[in-house]
Amino acid sequence: MTSPRWDLVYRPRKLPRWAIVAAVIVMAIHITFGLLLTIEDVGVRNLGSSDQVAIILIGVLFTGAILLLTRPRLRVGAEGVEVRNLVPTRLFTWDQVLGLTYPEKGFGAWLLFPSDEHITVLAVQANDGPQAVEAMARFRELEERYRGTVRPAN
Template sequence: MSEAEPAAAEDVPQDWEYVYRPRWMRIAAWVAVGVVMAIHLTFGLLLDVSYTGVNVEWSDKFALIGVGVLISCVILFLTRARLRLGPSGVGVLNLVSERVFAWDEVLGMEYPEKGFCARLLFPGDEHIPVMAVQARDGDLAVEAMSRFREFQQKYAVAQNAE
């Protein structure tokens, strides 16, 4: 962000009162992993069913299955998304690392008109996506937005009063 960088997740006390994880994205990721692994296992094991003029070794079969495992691991990164709220601020974990923002840094959270997920708003028209809060989750996402607003009123007002 412009002046203050978000604190690393390890630097903030772990006193989270609310944790939200997306439901639809986890289900979709696990279905995708199942499809990818079924395809790679099937083709890997059936690679030498008929002779095509190419010598296929067991290492080739394991390599094809290994590619499926690698792709599945990448897909499973989508299941990590989460939003955490507490007195110390807002924690946003999208794919790789979590960023924690103090309540006085955050202006709010909104859904962009054509976006698939919510975004945190900061001063200076800056924002970051919150992949955990997605419109596809329906009422669960609405509940997460409501809880965010409750926590923002509770803690942002308390920090501004000090």
């Protein structure tokens, strides 16, 4: 199976950076507290090495969850619009999509569908500034090319 050719591939700029910083901090905290349990002067004497490992493993789980924020991506091409938020990747054909907009009080852009339905596109966020605006403009150009019409921006 051949992969579709994508005219636009957009990933957020700031969210992955913040997610990596947060993941490092969370992991450092869990490792530190896991290792500090070996000190006799903390007042807790009935904790063992299994508790240390458990605290560190909980940190690994939290870190993995935080690192999911590095995954968001928007891809646009002739086949449609592919959105990957945290885990799922979904492809929407052009006949399903009405457009991409940024809500006034939103965290990310919305991919619009008929019947006033939408999904949040975590890849396109206002805090990315001019890059996000450029991605929105490029999306609208491709939407016009592949759909022939563009829904007016809100």
